[in-house]
Each structure stands twice: as C-alpha cells, then as structure tokens.
Amino acid sequence: MKIGTDITVVSRIEKSFNKFGKKFLDRFLHESEQNLSKKIESIAGYWASKEAIAKALGCGIGAELSFLDIIIYKDAKNAPHFKLSPKAQEHHKIKSSSLSIAHDGGFAIAVVVLVV
Numbered sequence: 001m002k003i004g005t006d007i008t009v010v011s012r013i014e015k016s017f018n019k020f021g022k023k024f025l026d027r028f029l030h031e032s033e034q035n036l037s038k039k040i041e042s043i044a045g046y047w048a049s050k051e052a053i054a055k056a057l058g059c060g061i062g063a064e065l066s067f068l069d070i071i072i073y074k075d076a077k078n079a080p081h082f083k084l085s086p087k088a089q090e091h092h093k094i095k096s097s098s099l100s101i102a103h104d105g106g107f108a109i110a111v112v113v114l115v116v
Contacts, residue, residue, distance in 0.1 A: 002114045004056030006048040010106050013044040028067035036074060044108035045101040046072055052110040053082060053099070057092050064091060072099070082112075092116075 016024045017040060025034050029046060037043045050070045054061045061067055069088035073081055080099045084092060095115045102109050 002056045002058070002116060003112070004052040004054070004114075005109070005111045006051035006055065007107055007109045008044045008048040008051070010041055010044040010103065010108055013047055013108075014040045017043065030068065030071055033072055036072075041103040041108060045103050045110060048108045049080065049082065049099060049101055049110035049112070052112045053114075056112045056114045059092075 022034075025037075025043070028050065029037065029043070033046055037046060049072055050067050051061065053070050054065050057065060059065050065088055069085040071083050071085070073083070075081060080101050082097065082099055084094070093116060097115070098113045100111045
C-alpha cells in the first residue's frame, strides 16, 4: 500500500489561472476535467490530487509521469477517482485506489491510497 498527500494554496492556482487562462488549465487538466471544474477551488483540488498521486507512485510529476498522464473523473455519487494514461500504466501497476479531495479556508488538499 502507498499513500500520497498534497496541499495547495488556492490563491496560487487562481493567480496562475488569471494570468494565463485556459492555457494554464491545458497544461495540467484534460478537457473532461476542465468541464468538471467550475470553481477555482475545484481546479486547485485537481492540482493537489495529481501531485498526491505522483507522490504515492514515488516518482513525482516529471518525465516519468506528467500531469496529463493522470485523469480525474467522478462517479455517479460525485466521488473522485482517477485513471492513468496507457503510457503511465506500463510503469505503474495499481490494483486499487482511493482518492479524497477537500478545500476550505483558502487551501485544497488531496489524499490518495494505492494498493500496488
């Protein structure tokens, strides 16, 4: 089992979004994720989630695993889940996972638990 966590200051994400707009979002969110993210807090939560997933996988965001190799989606009950791109799946075998995202007080936090 592996665990990853990340906390992000929402205003930092908001500042980048205000400066670069959709170009900023395209750098780390798939179109489907952008469609789910209507508030800046949600966008910050997705950032924290992808960082937490990369930490749990032990590689961080970089050459081995990019932001766009991680796709976050929601189930029928609005609970977050993720899948990896086919390229990333070749390097990282995950049997099961759990993802939790929260935001409050100007922060977004994500925790992921992986069974590998």
